[in-house]
Amino acid sequence: xxxxxxxxxxxxxxxxxxxxxxxxxxxxxxxxxxxxxxxxxxxxxxxxxxxxxxxxxxxxxxxxxxxxxxxxxxxxxxxxxxxxxxxxxxxxxxxxxxxxxxxxxxxxxxxxxxxxxxxxxxxxxxxxxxxxxxxxxxxxxxxxxxxxxxxxxxxxxxxxxxxxxxxxxxxxxxxxxxxxxxxxxxxxxxxxxxxxxxxxxxxxxxxxxxxxxxxxxx
Ligand code: 5GP
Numbered sequence: 740x741x742x743x744x745x746x747x748x749x750x751x752x753x754x755x756x757x758x759x760x761x762x763x764x765x766x767x768x769x770x771x772x773x774x775x776x777x778x779x780x781x782x783x784x785x786x787x788x789x790x791x792x793x794x795x796x797x798x799x800x801x802x803x804x805x806x807x808x809x810x811x812x813x814x815x816x817x818x819x820x821x822x823x824x825x826x827x828x829x830x831x832x833x834x835x836x837x838x839x840x841x842x843x844x845x846x847x848x849x850x851x852x853x854x855x856x857x858x859x860x861x862x863x864x865x866x867x868x869x870x871x872x873x874x875x876x877x878x879x880x881x882x883x884x885x886x887x888x889x890x891x892x893x894x895x896x897x898x899x900x901x902x903x904x905x906x907x908x909x910x911x912x913x914x915x916x917x918x919x920x921x922x923x924x925x926x927x928x929x930x931x932x933x934x935x936x937x938x939x940x941x942x943x944x945x946x947x948x949x950x951x952x953x954x955x956x957x
Pocket of ligand 1: 764787788832833853856857
């Protein structure tokens with residue numbers, strides 16, 4: 740009995756992965772991240788540090804670690820980041836924290852980071868990184884989503900569109916690209932990618948002793 744449990748635990752052991760979700764703002768990435776974290780208990784959000792101020796409803800330590808410029812400088816100095824970048828006038832970075840150790844134990848991490856951070860993580864760690872890019876269904880729909888409140892000026896909206904276009908131009912630096920026509924369908928696709936990537940042979944470290952057992956058995 741005990742042996743069976745131990746064997747199946749071994750068999751299930753795998754290395755965690757770094758699941759990156761990027762998109763222009765307005766493509767539905769925040770909703771998709773939340774859905775993924777709610778539905779899948781094996782993936783945790785990597786909470787970034789940022790120098791921007793919190794928006795309404797954002798909680799320090801949950802959505803971001805909100806830090807001052809001086810604190811960010813110190814983190815850079817102490818080599819606390821996997822990657823960091825300037826994004827739209829603020830700095831954002833992925834703290835190393837306990838990610839490495841947790842990944843060895845099979846913990847997956849979700850990264851809501853931009854294309855610059857994606858490139859840096861990929862350069863450091865190709866094996867563990869899975870890059871997913873979400874596109875809006877059309878430029879009109881993106882405009883509609885970015886127009887937001889009626890009080891926003893045309894200049895503000897035009898600036899948001901410009902940023903979105905700049906982000907979209909990096910779509911070809913990703914492994915998977917999904918058009919978000921329908922958020923539920925898009926979520927299913929994102930989740931299917933995660934499930935498939937978990938089954939990659941190289942990640943299933945527990946398979947080696949398992950298969951050895953199969954081959955040595957009667
Ligand atoms: P927001 O200020 O709207 O939360 O995020 C702005 C942009 O910064 C988004 O594209 C988001 O993915 C990106 N971002 C958030 N955290 C990080 C990070 O740690 N590193 C990098 N490179 N980009 C980040």
